[in-house]
Amino acid sequence: MANTPQFVPTAENTYVISYPIHGTDAAYDFAAILARSRTCERQGDVEQACNLRYEGVKKLMDLIPDEDEVQLDWEEEENQSVLELLKRSAIDHFLVGDFEMAAGMMEMLLDMDPEDHLETTKPLAFCYLALEDYELFDEIVNDISDKYPEKEILKLWSEFRQTGSLPAGELIHFKKSFPVFYAEFTSNVHEVTPEYLADIESEKPLRQTLARELWLQTEHLWTQFPGFIEALRNH
Known part of the structure; x- marks a missing residue:
């Protein structure tokens, strides 16, 4: 070698x-x-x-x-x-x-x-929930900063996966703190437009663009594990 x-x-x-x-x-x-x-x-x-x-x-x-x-x-x-x-x-x-x-x-x-320079903890937490490994999920979810909408989505989905319902307090916080992301995740339209593709490659993408990106990155989860998005839309 x-x-x-x-x-x-x-x-x-x-x-x-x-x-x-x-x-x-x-x-x-x-x-x-x-x-x-x-x-x-x-x-x-x-x-x-x-x-x-x-x-x-x-x-x-x-x-x-x-x-x-x-x-x-x-x-x-x-x-x-x-x-x-x-x-x-x-x-x-x-x-x-x-x-x-x-x-x-x-x-x-x-x-x-x-030190997680590539922010790997966020997708790993989604993996743990998909695998229903709630113990490992609980060990890492608080390593994710509160500034990230992923943390709120993860906490909401964790509760929904385990109980079939959404925690009211977390849902209110998600709506108030991340309204653009809540709107994206409850929308019926998630187009990948030329404007989106151009903006996501820019130095400072719009918040709406980042919300669309997060939806596209997680869309397969909501297809494979249905019910969560419908629950968001109904509240």
Whole structure:
């Protein structure tokens, strides 16, 4: 494996990924894999993008030392590519309903990036609720800042999954604190317009655009686990 990278420990008890000076095998060039997957997505080949990321993650797992807990130094740009590749592949699995695989990848990502620079805790919490693992959900939900609408949606959905009803106090708070998100999640129309696509790529997307993005990121949940959105609309 002379042409493969290695995880090298640092004096700060973290790791950096170190590539051979004469280049690495393409299968282990994680930044290039991530870039190619994005190109595939822009060209409309989502399946190939997902496959590229997953194959890259499998190669990544081959490199992780078995005997140590590997925390990556976020300040190293090449480490960021590794973490982003793992996050994107985890989201790929999340979006197709493979919540167990997605959760496993996200847990690994948080082990490697305990400060959660990529905000992995939010989708992991959705995975735990989909898997009905309420104990693990309770362990992480308070790690999510109150400024995020996802936290309110998660708390509402958790109660609904367990009892079939919405907690009145949380619902009032959601409506008052995140009215744009409440409107999006209770709407019957969620169009992906050219205006939406342009705004979501801008430096500061509109709040309505962010609400639409969150709906699109979670829409498969409400299809697979019906009832929650209808309950929101009826209150």
